[in-house]
Amino acid sequence: MSGFQQERDTLGIHLRELRRAAGLNGKELAALLGWPPSKVSKIEHGRQTPTEADLAAWAQAVGAPHAVEALTARLRALETHYVTWRRQLRAGTRPRQQASLDLEARSGIIRAMETAVVPGLLQTPEYAHHVLQAWVTLHRTPDDVPEGVRVRMQRQLVLYDLSKRFHFLICETVLRARVCPAAVLRGQIDRLIALTTLNNVALGIIPFGVELPFPVLHGFWVFDERVVLVETLGAEITVTDEDEIQLYLQAFDQAAGLAVYGERARALLSDTLVDLTD
Incomplete structure (x- = not known):
């Protein structure tokens, strides 16, 4: 529970x-x-x-x-612990992005697993625009998407803080999900290829065809080992129970063991670019 x-x-x-x-x-x-x-x-x-x-x-x-x-x-x-997106975004997307920026600044180790979209810290401005615009449209909240994108890009400066460590897991389905036009997705995949070279960033891709140890129902973020954020279609859930956090860490480690990294990840990303059509 x-x-x-x-x-x-x-x-x-x-x-x-x-x-x-x-x-x-x-x-x-x-x-x-x-x-x-x-x-x-x-x-x-x-x-x-x-x-x-x-x-x-x-x-x-x-x-x-x-x-x-x-x-x-x-x-x-x-x-x-449970805040609907309509409430979170009632003043627009910028305040929620600012809250993420503050949380990331306070964290030393950030883990994220995404099953549907590229993690926000890795998104290009164009990709982020399409994702945030879809969220605003779905929840009928104030449209300040350019401001939300601006702060999301500001958040990404944390990736270059070598005192911090990042571990991202992305299901291969994310690379093929058309949440944006093909041209935007190509630019996003190029960005992911470049990010695989950062020394403090581990980017793992979970390929199609691997046998998963558990049903991947949703993405989640773990900040150090003190808080987990889970995004559902309707709300964001904050988990602070120690036993539940350990469950998410266990699931993350199991999924990470199935992912490809480094040269193999870059090869998979490059193959996706070749397959991507308009």
């Missing part, structure tokens, strides 16, 4: 205890709040995240207005 889910379960248990202390069953509380009974059940069992307004209404209905502050604090702590 993830840290996010554990915290949501804990919040639900606390709300259920408040309801029971008030002598109410779930249906009675739902009637007081004007909610369907299923909403009360889902919140109490950790299957739905309440809003701050939900918490205030709940506390009032069970005669515990004094609990609102503590409940809201729990919710805000929960939301730091």
Whole structure:
């Protein structure tokens, strides 16, 4: 169970205890709040995240207005672990890129595995523009893509800090995914070839046809051994539980053992360029 889910379960248990202390069953509380009974059940069992307004209404209905502050604090702590992209990007793409820049500056060893797109630290401006534009369009958030691209390019200066180490894993599917026009993808692959020569950067490509030790469901980033970021279609999840971080590190190491590096990686990238058609 993830840290996010554990915290949501804990919040639900606390709300259920408040309801029971008030002598109410779930249906009675739902009637007081004007909610369907299923909403009360889902919140109490950790299957739905309440809003701050939900918490205030709940506390009032069970005669515990004094609990609102503590409940809201729990919710805000929960939301730091699971943040929707619509919320993350509500002020545009630039603030989220700035947050990445700050996190990368504080990290000594950065590992990243991507299954669908080139990692942001390795993207060309043109490729980054198409990726960020797609995200803005999907989530209907403010369009400041040029600013987001500018900060993403600024982030890449960290690659030349020799006090830091980077290990990137990319599935070969990433090299063929048409998230941009073919001409842009060619430029991106050329950029990856050049980056394989950096002494503090390990770039591994996981080829088609290898037998994977686990289903590769999504990409993830590990910063030192203290935090993992997981991007889903709808949200970004922050993992800080030590056992869960070790699981991601174990998965990363297993995948890294299947990747090709150096000359073999450059050969694979070059072959992809030859195969790439408009």
